[in-house]
Amino acid sequence: MSQLQSLRGMVDLLPEQTRRWQAVEAVALEHFRCAGLDEIRTPLLEFTELFARGIGEGTDVVGKEMYTFLDRGERSCTLRPEGTASVVRAAMQHGLLSQGSQKLWYGGPMFRYERPQAGRQRQFHQIGVEFLGFCSPRSDAEAISLAWDLLSDLGIKGLKLEINSLGTVEDRNRFRAELVTWLEEHVDQLDADSQARLATNPLRILDSKDRDTQLLLKEAPTLMKALSKDSVTRFEEVLALLNTLQIPYQLNPRLVRGLDYYGHTAFEITSDQLGAQATVCGGGRYDGLIQQLGGPVTPAIGWALGMERLLLVISAAAQADPDGPAARLTAAKPLFVYVINRGEQAELQALAFARQLRGAGMAVELDGTSASFGKQFKRADRSGAQWAAVIGDEEAKTRQVRLKPLLGEGEECQFNWQDATTYLMEQR
RNA sequence: GCGGGUGUCGCCAAGUGGUUAAGGCAGCGGCUUGUGGUGCCGCCAUCCGGGGGUUCGAAUCCCCUCAUCCGCCCCA
Numbered sequence: 001m002s003q004l005q006s007l008r009g010m011v012d013l014l015p016e017q018t019r020r021w022q023a024v025e026a027v028a029l030e031h032f033r034c035a036g037l038d039e040i041r042t043p044l045l046e047f048t049e050l051f052a053r054g055i056g057e058g059t060d061v062v063g064k065e066m067y068t069f070l071d072r073g074e075r076s077c078t079l080r081p082e083g084t085a086s087v088v089r090a091a092m093q094h095g096l097l098s099q100g101s102q103k104l105w106y107g108g109p110m111f112r113y114e115r116p117q118a119g120r121q122r123q124f125h126q127i128g129v130e131f132l133g134f135c136s137p138r139s140d141a142e143a144i145s146l147a148w149d150l151l152s153d154l155g156i157k158g159l160k161l162e163i164n165s166l167g168t169v170e171d172r173n174r175f176r177a178e179l180v181t182w183l184e185e186h187v188d189q190l191d192a193d194s195q196a197r198l199a200t201n202p203l204r205i206l207d208s209k210d211r212d213t214q215l216l217l218k219e220a221p222t223l224m225k226a227l228s229k230d231s232v233t234r235f236e237e238v239l240a241l242l243n244t245l246q247i248p249y250q251l252n253p254r255l256v257r258g259l260d261y262y263g264h265t266a267f268e269i270t271s272d273q274l275g276a277q278a279t280v281c282g283g284g285r286y287d288g289l290i291q292q293l294g295g296p297v298t299p300a301i302g303w304a305l306g307m308e309r310l311l312l313v314i315s316a317a318a319q320a321d322p323d324g325p326a327a328r329l330t331a332a333k334p335l336f337v338y339v340i341n342r343g344e345q346a347e348l349q350a351l352a353f354a355r356q357l358r359g360a361g362m363a364v365e366l367d368g369t370s371a372s373f374g375k376q377f378k379r380a381d382r383s384g385a386q387w388a389a390v391i392g393d394e395e396a397k398t399r400q401v402r403l404k405p406l407l408g409e410g411e412e413c414q415f416n417w418q419d420a421t422t423y424l425m426e427q428r
Numbered sequence: 429g430c431g432g433g434u435g436u437c438g439c440c441a442a443g444u445g446g447u448u449a450a451g452g453c454a455g456c457g458g459c460u461u462g463u464g465g466u467g468c469c470g471c472c473a474u475c476c477g478g479g480g481g482u483u484c485g486a487a488u489c490c491c492c493u494c495a496u497c498c499g500c501c502c503c504a
Contacts, residue, residue: 005495060502064429082504110504115429117498126504193501204502258503268504279504306504342462375457377464392462406464 009122023329031150037105042086048076054085056260058201065112079111087130092295101133119277119309128304135299140265141241155325163267164255165235167227175226206254261289273316281305337387338380339366345396
């Protein structure tokens with residue numbers, strides 16, 4: 001079609017969808033409020049260098065997925081592909097880190113230049129949290145439980161929390177050397193992708209989906225065995241806390257995650273309702289990132305949750321359980337009064353009357369046509385409103401209004417405006 | 429970047445070489461010129477994603493292209 005349309009992977013959210021989004025966002029906001037988080041909003045556009053240095057040059061995100069361009073001043077700019085780097089940059093730039101530790105949340109669009117598929121778009125939306133300046137295993141468990149409880153509260157079932165420890169930088173360097181040595185002895189048995197990755201990002205080979213490679217990797221050295229004693233102890237403390245909180249998890253030694261800044265705890269929450277892109281929420285600890293970006297040594301942990309995927313899961317949950325909490329989030333827009341009006345004076349009055357009802361907090365639709373009463377009633381009925389308020393020439397003469405319940409059998413009654421407003425407020 | 433599927437009205441959808449491209453939903457108008465939810469009637473694609481070709485003749489066959497969906501890679 002030659003009609004103007006949105007760019008590939010850029011998706012419009014129509015009213016039916018935005019209602020759900022608002023409901024989900026409201027639940028998330030409430031969880032963040034109760035957990036004492038503050039919101040931070042950062043620009044969508046940053047210097048490319050921020051992501052290159054923060055996320056890692058060797059990652060897929062930086063290597064092939066960024067929306068990067070030169071601005072009019074020849075500076076390389078990039079539409080943010082994720083939130084953490086920007087949040088850390090903003091915290092550093094404004095001295096937040098020297099005001100003590102920070103618990104922040106953010107939300108908004110992210111951009112990754114990829115082929116769209118189920119659960120993946122080029123512009124997508126995340127909400128995420130970042131705990132800056134927290135090092136204890138307790139903060140890991142707190143962050144994870146925040147995500148877990150939020151998802152549970154939304155009525156989503158069948159979620160799986162997978163968790164792993166990537167240890168310290170030293171642990172990983174030691175392990176990487178060990179792994180590369182071992183893999184080089186078996187290069188010929190690796191799939192093509194993994195062979196290429198041997199030079200660029202060997203840890204990611206552990207995550208390969210190739211069946212033969214996976215079989216081979218069963219014999220490979222494991223990260224867990226390469227972890228230092230302290231790292232293991234720390235990880236065990238996190239797991240013990242999850243046990244205490246009764247949050248079920250599954251150890252996944254292959255979970256490496258694609259962003260360089262993660263260390264120690266790394267986790268993902270997945271759903272079986274999503275097809276190939278099953279991760280709803282992913283995160284982990286990034287104790288080295290802030291220093292790497294030129295800030296003070298600051299331990300931190302965070303996660304990000306994909307809104308589009310979350311909404312997909314919620315829709316599935318709503319279908320499975322039409323009376324459950326997920327279904328309530330998808331409810332239709334609640335309209336209370338539909339104002340039917342016809343005639344010159346009546347139409348003027350109707351606008352003022354609708355305004356009065358709206359001022360009292362009611363959701364009011366005003367029929368904007370001068371169609372027959374029959375037509376307007378038909379529309380009122382379809383609007384889903386509970387009440388019809390009728391103002392025609394007869395009512396206009398005495399500044400009155402007739403109220404008729406649209407559901408059930410109730411009688412139609414005539415009131416002056418003030419009594420009508422009071423009456424409707426009592427009916428809510 | 430690489431596989432595979434799909435593209436007929438706002439939405440769903442029949443039609444698979446032959447004069448006017450079914451039907452349903454939604455929308456609009458009417459029966460009912462001050463009262464809805466049911467019913468009935470009417471209107472609503474000179475056109476089948478776009479371009480080229482084959483043919484007396486194509487939405488239906490071929491080629492190219494675009495879009496979209498699903499998958500790979502990777503991630504939210």
